[in-house]
Amino acid sequence: MAAAIEVSNLVYTYSDDMLFHQDVSFGIEEGEKVALVGANGAGKSTLLYQLNGIFQGKGLVRIQGLELNQHTLNHIRALVGLVFEIPDDQLFSPTVYDDVAFGPRYQNLPRDVVDQRVKQALAQVHMEKYARQAPLHLSQGEKKRAAIATVLSMQPSILLLDEPTNGLDRRSRRLLMALLHELPQTMLIATHDLEMALQITSRTLLMDGGRIVADGKTDEILRNEDLLLAHGL
Amino acid sequence: MIELRQDRNSHQNTVSETDARIKVTLAVFAILVTSLIPVGQWWIYLCLWVLTSVLGIILRIDIYKLVKRSLLVLPFCISTIPLVFRSPVDFWLPIENWMPGINLAGLYQALSIIIKSIISVQIAALLIMTTPFGAIMAALRAFGIPKVLISVMTMMWRYLEVILDEARRMMQARAARSTCLAMDNRKTGGNLFFRATVTGGMAGSLFIHSLERSERVYQAMLARGYDGDPREDLMGEIPSISRSIGIIGFSLLTGILFLAYWLR
Amino acid sequence: MITSKLPMHIPDGFLNLVVSIVLWVISIAVIAIALKRVQSQMNERTVPLMGVMAAAIFAGQMLNFPVSGGTSGHLLGAAIATILLGPWAAIVTITSVVATQAIVFQDGGLIALGANLFNMAVVGVAVSYAVYKLFKKLIKSEKASVLVSGFIAAWTSIFIASLACALELALSGTISVNIAVPAMGGIHAVIGIGEGLITVGALVFVLSTRKDLLLGEEKTTATGNRGILVGGSIITMTLAILSPLASSHPDGLEWVADQKGFLEAARDSFYNIIPDYVFPGIQSPTVATIAAGIIGSVIVFGLAYGVASLRQAKQQTVEK
Numbered sequence: 166m167a168a169a170i171e172v173s174n175l176v177y178t179y180s181d182d183m184l185f186h187q188d189v190s191f192g193i194e195e196g197e198k199v200a201l202v203g204a205n206g207a208g209k210s211t212l213l214y215q216l217n218g219i220f221q222g223k224g225l226v227r228i229q230g231l232e233l234n235q236h237t238l239n240h241i242r243a244l245v246g247l248v249f250e251i252p253d254d255q256l257f258s259p260t261v262y263d264d265v266a267f268g269p270r271y272q273n274l275p276r277d278v279v280d281q282r283v284k285q286a287l288a289q290v291h292m293e294k295y296a297r298q299a300p301l302h303l304s305q306g307e308k309k310r311a312a313i314a315t316v317l318s319m320q321p322s323i324l325l326l327d328e329p330t331n332g333l334d335r336r337s338r339r340l341l342m343a344l345l346h347e348l349p350q351t352m353l354i355a356t357h358d359l360e361m362a363l364q365i366t367s368r369t370l371l372m373d374g375g376r377i378v379a380d381g382k383t384d385e386i387l388r389n390e391d392l393l394l395a396h397g398l
Numbered sequence: 399m400i401e402l403r404q405d406r407n408s409h410q411n412t413v414s415e416t417d418a419r420i421k422v423t424l425a426v427f428a429i430l431v432t433s434l435i436p437v438g439q440w441w442i443y444l445c446l447w448v449l450t451s452v453l454g455i456i457l458r459i460d461i462y463k464l465v466k467r468s469l470l471v472l473p474f475c476i477s478t479i480p481l482v483f484r485s486p487v488d489f490w491l492p493i494e495n496w497m498p499g500i501n502l503a504g505l506y507q508a509l510s511i512i513i514k515s516i517i518s519v520q521i522a523a524l525l526i527m528t529t530p531f532g533a534i535m536a537a538l539r540a541f542g543i544p545k546v547l548i549s550v551m552t553m554m555w556r557y558l559e560v561i562l563d564e565a566r567r568m569m570q571a572r573a574a575r576s577t578c579l580a581m582d583n584r585k586t587g588g589n590l591f592f593r594a595t596v597t598g599g600m601a602g603s604l605f606i607h608s609l610e611r612s613e614r615v616y617q618a619m620l621a622r623g624y625d626g627d628p629r630e631d632l633m634g635e636i637p638s639i640s641r642s643i644g645i646i647g648f649s650l651l652t653g654i655l656f657l658a659y660w661l662r
Numbered sequence: 663m664i665t666s667k668l669p670m671h672i673p674d675g676f677l678n679l680v681v682s683i684v685l686w687v688i689s690i691a692v693i694a695i696a697l698k699r700v701q702s703q704m705n706e707r708t709v710p711l712m713g714v715m716a717a718a719i720f721a722g723q724m725l726n727f728p729v730s731g732g733t734s735g736h737l738l739g740a741a742i743a744t745i746l747l748g749p750w751a752a753i754v755t756i757t758s759v760v761a762t763q764a765i766v767f768q769d770g771g772l773i774a775l776g777a778n779l780f781n782m783a784v785v786g787v788a789v790s791y792a793v794y795k796l797f798k799k800l801i802k803s804e805k806a807s808v809l810v811s812g813f814i815a816a817w818t819s820i821f822i823a824s825l826a827c828a829l830e831l832a833l834s835g836t837i838s839v840n841i842a843v844p845a846m847g848g849i850h851a852v853i854g855i856g857e858g859l860i861t862v863g864a865l866v867f868v869l870s871t872r873k874d875l876l877l878g879e880e881k882t883t884a885t886g887n888r889g890i891l892v893g894g895s896i897i898t899m900t901l902a903i904l905s906p907l908a909s910s911h912p913d914g915l916e917w918v919a920d921q922k923g924f925l926e927a928a929r930d931s932f933y934n935i936i937p938d939y940v941f942p943g944i945q946s947p948t949v950a951t952i953a954a955g956i957i958g959s960v961i962v963f964g965l966a967y968g969v970a971s972l973r974q975a976k977q978q979t980v981e982k
Contacts, residue, residue: 214570217574219570219573219574239576239577239578240577240578242573242574242575242576242577243577243578246574247574249567249570249571249574251567253564253603253607254564254567254568254570254571255568255571256603257568257571257572257596257599257600257603257867258596258599258867259599259602259866259867259869259870259871260870263599267572267575267596268575268577270588270592271575271576271577271587271588271592272577272578273587273588299870299871300871301603301606301871301872302871315575316574316575319575319577425772426772426773429674429771429772429773430679430773432674432675433674433675433679433773434679467768470673470768470769471673471675473669474669474672474673474676477676477831477836477837477842477845478836478837480837480838480841481836481837484838511675511676511836512675514674514675515673515674515675515676515771517675518673518674518675518771518772518773519673519674519768519771522674522764522765522768522771522772523768525765526765526766526768531762531765531766534765544694544697546697546701546708546709547693547697547754547757547758549709549713550708550709550712550713550716550754550755550758551713551716551758551761551762552713553709553710553712553713553714553716553717554712554713554714554716554717554720554758554759554762555717555762556713556717557713557714557717558717558720558721558762560717561714561717561718561720561721562717562720562721562724564721565721565722565724565725566724568725569725569726587728590729590859591859593727593728594727594735594856594859594860594863595859595860595862595863595866596727596863597725597726597727597735597737597860597863598737598859598860598861598862598863598864598865598866598867599863599864599866599867600725600863601722601725601737601739601742601860601863601864601867602742602863602864602865602866602867602868602871603867604718604721604722604725605715605718605719605722605742605746605864605868606867606868606871606872607718608714608715608717608718609711609714609715609718609746609872609875611714612707612710612711612713612714612715613710615710615713615714616706616707616710616711619706619709619710620706624706625706626705626706626708626709628709
């Protein structure tokens with residue numbers, strides 16, 4: 166069975182010719198929840214962005230066996246949901262309903278299907294009551310959940326999350342963690358929140374300076390103080 | 399999108415370090431001179447173009463970037479085409495089935511407009527490529543532009559990159575949700591109305607966020623003692639080197655202008 | 663780097679100098695009034711509010727949506743700025759945006775900046791305001807009136823601004839008026855629809871989040887804004903009537919200009935005025951040559967003096 170995500174020899178350079186990612190290779194199986202950990206600037210977000218084509222690097226990216234290129238871009242984005250770090254950037258519609266509906270509407274799905282998807286997605290993040298609210302009026306935690314819903318409505322099998330628990334108070338964080346634990350999708354979560362990673366993920370990729378320097382069980386990696394210190398954490 | 403990091407040449411020499419007031423004046427004067435050169439003075443145009451290119455070389459500007467900016471005028475250049483093909487016809491183009499007639503005076507006029515336009519863009523590009531935005535603002539202030547307007551534009555410049563980034567991230571987020579189910583790339587994207595209004599929503603979001611940000615900036619300014627009167631660093635005397643460069647430039651440009659009329 | 667994708671930023675070289683200067687004068691006057699009005703309305707808030715919102719409008723112009731075959735639609739923003747911030751603030755912010763686009767990105771010329779400011783900051787805003795206020799009064803339902811008026815105001819602002827642009831180019835002799843007006847007008851009548859739709863989208867967003875910004879404002883127009891209301895209405899009607907009239911009677915436009923000696927003066931005199939000035943009434947070629955020689959020498963002398971003082975100044979700096 167094809168792996169959910171397969172990355173080989175990914176190389177990414179910034180526009181001013183700064184080499185960024187060098188030779189990143191890894192694979193993620195269906196259903197795995199993997200943490201992507203590293204200091205600021207280690208390259209976590211950039212890596213995530215290459216997995217659904219927002220950034221284009223050199224090298225091979227395969228999503229469920231399908232190679233990522235110009236032709237498959239739009240299709241792969243339906244399979245891989247990217248939840249950005251700042252929820253305000255993804256909530257650009259007048260109501261939560263509209264934001265969650267954007268994905269299915271863009272796919273030209275019939276109205277009743279769109280409605281069903283939206284209700285389902287909102288239910289999954291426990292935000293059904295917020296459908297008619299303006300995203301701007303939500304709390305930070307609610308915005309994060311709404312942002313996840315905007316991606317869930319496309320029914321992706323893989324979720325990429327960029328710092329999901331950043332800036333959340335204790336309660337919101339707990340709710341979000343419970344949500345991530347519940348959701349069945351394969352996940353790659355870029356995060357600083359080591360505690361969350363320990364609770365939710367089974368595997369961790371440690372990044373430093375654009376390279377993956379460690380790949381193994383979350384328990385082992387995140388409890389290894391020396392390893393973490395050595396790589397800027 | 400846009401790169402706001404200015405194309406600063408890494409070498410700073412006497413010419414590029416000229417006082418901003420002189421540079422701005424010379425640039426505007428140069429563009430004025432360019433526009434006053436009569437139609438058809440091809441040698442003078444060449445002269446001006448060579449001058450700007452030489453200046454570009456002295457200032458170590460990336461010539462490629464300079465040329466790229468010149469291309470900005472192309473869309474408007476199309477508008478000069480009717481000048482060329484009109485009556486009275488001076489000669490006919492031997493193109494099958496069509497036979498368009500060219501008016502020579504019109505052709506010269508069109509070419510003159512295009513050339514002058516390109517030279518003007520290069521002059522303006524040279525200015526910004528050797529002068530930071532803040533320096534240009536200071537120069538404009540010295541010329542008498544109201545303090546408030548200069549402060550507003552400076553504040554805009556300060557937040558431009560931040561807000562452009564936000565716009566860029568929004569478009570990335572939208573791209574990430576712009577998908578199609580099947581591999582046959584059948585038409586997706588809703589209709590024009592949908593796409594336009596979603597874009598409008600993004601603009602609205604950008605504006606409201608910015609409105610709220612401006613409130614926070616205002617509070618921060620108040621907290622640091624702002625009272626509505628922007629304090630300014632007045633530019634000092636114009637250094638003598640800059641003065642000299644100003645005189646040279648002015649003389650050169652005036653000379654070219656007179657030459658253009660004399661040759662007429 | 664083309665920052666705006668609307669073909670309305672006129673580059674240098676396309677406009678007659680007299681036209682440019684006249685438009686500079688008008689723009690400066692209106693912008694000066696706008697600055698005073700804004701300051702009296704907003705006091706210390708002026709700089710942070712105008713500055714950040716100008717950045718927002720600039721960024722807003724970067725948002726796009728695909729139309730068809732590789733083209734995309736963009737926002738100019740005069741209408742939405744006017745509706746959200748009021749006409750005077752809109753003038754200040756759009757001025758900042760257009761000026762920066764010209765200075766930093768060469769999107770629009772530096773001498774032509776006066777004309778571009780006139781078209782976008784003055785006409786664009788005044789027309790938006792007048793049309794918005796008018797239609798808002800006509801429609802009963804609050805929400806619908808904002809959206810419909812917004813759409814019409816946005817469309818009209820683009821269309822009328824493009825007519826102004828066309829007439830300016832025509833008066834400069836760059837394009838003949840019976841091509842310029844239909845062409846610019848036609849293109850922007852279509853582009854205006856995009857502007858209208860984006861504006862509506864933005865207004866819907868604002869209505870759902872910050873209703874207070876749009877509804878329940880002054881029932882009567884504040885006295886300060888009456889000027890713009892009247893001005894905007896006049897500009898709209900003038901351009902709307904004048905343009906097709908001029909376009910179908912190109913000779914008519916020339917006739918009008920000729921009557922005032924304006925067009926001829928604008929076209930040729932600048933080309934003639936300097937030689938006459940330099941050689942006033944000199945008939946003899948010899949004298950003319952001598953005169954030229956003297957002037958030439960003065961110029962060369964100026965250059966030499968300049969270079970010498972440059973060297974001297976450089977030496978002094980080194981010695982310091």
